[in-house]
Amino acid sequence: MILETRAVEPFMKNGYVLGCETTRRGVVIDPGDEVEQLIDAARQHHLSIDYILLTHAHLDHITGVKRAKEACNAPVGLHRDDNFLYEAVVQQGMAFGFRVERQPPVRFLLRRSGPWRFGEYAAWVHHTPGHCPGGVCLAVGREDGSERTLIVGDTLFAGSIGRTDLPGGDLATLLRSIRNVLFAFPDETPVLSGHGEPTTIGRERRTNPFLVS
Numbered sequence: 001m002i003l004e005t006r007a008v009e010p011f012m013k014n015g016y017v018l019g020c021e022t023t024r025r026g027v028v029i030d031p032g033d034e035v036e037q038l039i040d041a042a043r044q045h046h047l048s049i050d051y052i053l054l055t056h057a058h059l060d061h062i063t064g065v066k067r068a069k070e071a072c073n074a075p076v077g078l079h080r081d082d083n084f085l086y087e088a089v090v091q092q093g094m095a096f097g098f099r100v101e102r103q104p105p106v107r108f109l110l111r112r113s114g115p116w117r118f119g120e121y122a123a124w125v126h127h128t129p130g131h132c133p134g135g136v137c138l139a140v141g142r143e144d145g146s147e148r149t150l151i152v153g154d155t156l157f158a159g160s161i162g163r164t165d166l167p168g169g170d171l172a173t174l175l176r177s178i179r180n181v182l183f184a185f186p187d188e189t190p191v192l193s194g195h196g197e198p199t200t201i202g203r204e205r206r207t208n209p210f211l212v213s
């Protein structure tokens with residue numbers, strides 16, 4: 001699977017381009033301020049983007065949606081429980097001292113089902129509320145295989161967990177999402193977070209100070 005990650009100041013939020021090396025179909029995940037670099041990466045791999053998928057609707061994960069949609073002409077998917085955040089992007093920007101444009105309407109709602117296919121790969125959606133109400137984990141892999149890579153947004157980080165002090169956040173819900181949904185995947189499963197370095201389910205299960213019991 002083609003996998004490209006980009007992050008820029010000030011939020012250093014990871015945006016992702018995933019693609020199928022055979023069919024050259026792809027998805028863009030969480031386009032923020034690094035959106036031009038994601039578009040460049042997709043072009044370098046000659047990818048046609050089928051979907052723009054959002055792990056959640058915090059400011060840093062959605063400021064590039066409009067530009068990504070212009071460049072890729074792909075529909076935008078978000079869990080419905082984060083629509084209130086998506087609709088309030090201008091106010092979210094003001095809270096952080098940034099002027100932000102409204103983003104184009106969400107075209108489809110991410111549900112547990114899916115999967116959202118791109119070539120020989122697909123993204124399965126798992127609802128993981130806690131950091132915000134509509135947070136999801138995207139479990140990506142070959143449609144005919146069982147191995148998955150998890151794009152977890154801000155639910156879980158290498159050595160840490162998502163903050164729960166923003167609107168709709170809840171710590172007990174977050175811990176339940178991590179334990180019941182993310183930790184249901186095998187130890188060797190790669191975890192790609194919304195910020196920082198990649199990790200694995202096994203490493204976080206064994207060493208994450210917020211999760212070892």
Ligand SMILES: [Zn+2]
Pocket residue numbers: 056058131154
């Ligand atoms: Zn967030």
Ligand SMILES: [Zn+2]
Pocket residue numbers: 013058060061154194195
């Ligand atoms: Zn974030």
